[in-house]
Amino acid sequence: MNPASIRVGLSWLKLSRGSGGALASWPELCLLGLLTMLWPASNGLAQPDQAEDRGSPDPVEEKAPPRELVFYNWTAYVDQDVVKAFERTYHARVMQRYFQSADERDETLMRNKGKGFDVLMVTAADLPPYIQHGWLQPLDKAAIPNLVHVDRRWIDGFEGADDYAAPYLWGTTGLVWRSDLIDEPLHRWRQYYAPQEAWKGHLMVLNQYRVAFGMALKTLGYSFNSTEPAEIEEAARLLRAQKPFVQNYGYFKTDANSGIVSGETWIGQTWNGDALLLMERNPAIRYRVPEEGGELMIDYLVIGAKAREPELANAFINWLHTPAHAAACAKSLRFATTNLTAKTLLPEDFLNNPVIYPPPEVLERSEVQKPLPAEIQRQMIGIWAQLIN
Incomplete structure (x- = not known):
């Protein structure tokens, strides 16, 4: 059994208890116990006098050590030239720490x-549970x-x-496949959850129970966010019927070694965005948000309540939202930007790519x-822990 997937059970049960953070009841803990057993200027990046961050830092003594900023993020989910330019400008070092899943991040914070x-x-x-637990501090909007x-x-x-x-950044969660290996075009989630016999052992399911359940619920005509136990x-x-066809519950790498x-x-x-990076490596790869709809994902930058360098x-968040920097992140990562001014700096082929900026009917679904x-x-x-065992 995947330890991270079990640990997240305890994490989210605790998260779900509200601001008090009280643990689950003894029977619930017993159940969980059982489950456990079983850019620089040449790259177009704004320089201090170009950036729209009010006031660049004061000159720093050369001998002074750089301030350290700890950034907890998805792997490779920020343009590194933008980060390096920030480090030079602010005489700082961005210490990037990575999580491989939202579940892992939640468990770490717990x-x-x-x-x-x-x-x-x-x-x-x-946002709501993190705020309730006192893990975040309000943004200093003046900064x-x-x-x-x-x-x-x-x-x-x-x-x-x-x-x-x-x-x-924002985007979608959908289906990705090899058109040279799958002998039919994929339009619906049903084709994924009730796959052909020939596909057995060649399916990957995202190791995030909310996504796996959410897409299964969409397949059945229900809401991604259903709160009905019967649904x-x-x-x-x-999900159980699909399991014999699953190669692994995990994530796709976006490098040449991706499965x-x-x-x-x-x-x-x-x-x-990840699908587009994969498509650049193999032209037979396709991506689609199925007819039933998918997940509309939106990521947010927040500041920890116990941040050592608030x-x-x-300043870092402001730097990332300097239009030139926001555009650089969107372009290098292949995701849509939330920054309207940055959007005007992006090339037409990027803005007209329906994978990055889906048509209204996809967003509506x-x-x-x-x-x-x-x-x-x-x-x-409970179901997920048993399923991935």
Whole structure:
């Protein structure tokens, strides 16, 4: 059994208890116990006098050691030239720490009681419980004037976003496959959850129970964020029936060693930006948000409540939202930017790519992941732990 997938059960049960952070009841803990057993200027990056961050740092003594900013993020989810330019400008060092799944990040923050990080990457669904647990501090908006460039559609209506979070990049979660190995075009999630016999042993399922359940629920015509126990169980039956076809529950690398690039894996779930990077490595790779819809993902930059460098953290977020820098991140990572001014700096072929900027009908069919009640979390986690064993 994947230890991280079990640990997250305890993490999310605790998260779901609210600001008190009380652990689950003894029977719940027993159940979990059983489950456990079983750019520089030449690259187009804005320089201090070009950036729209009010006030660059004062000159620093050459002998003074650089300040350290700890950034907890997905692997390779920020343009490194943008980071290096920030380090030079602010005489700082960005210590990047990575998580391989949202579940791993949640477990780490639970274990560390939210300590150890200055800037973190989270989703809309993470904001309410993280705020309740006191893991985040409000943004200093006076220190982040570049927030004026951010599209309010990614702030309004998302609990906690206005005070605590700066939208970063957005995208979709859908199907990716090898068109030279799959003998039919993929249009619906049903083809993935009830695959052909010939596909056995060649499927990858994202090792995130919310995504796996969410897409199964969409397959059945239900909401990605269903809170009905009977619907959750129906989705579980789909997942159990799919299991014999699954090669692994994990993630696609985007390098030349990725299973879908080599042909070891034929079909799986991934994010649109990652899919585009994979498509550049193998022209037979395809990506689509199925007809039932998918997940509309949005990532946010937040500051830890126990951040050692809150001033530098606010400056870093402001730096990332300097339009030239935001455009660089979007372009290198193949995701849509939340920065409206940055969007005007992106090339037409990028803006017209329907994988990056999906048409309205795709967006209408897709849903943003929302927090779920504790009892639904428990139901999903229990099923998922048994499933991936």
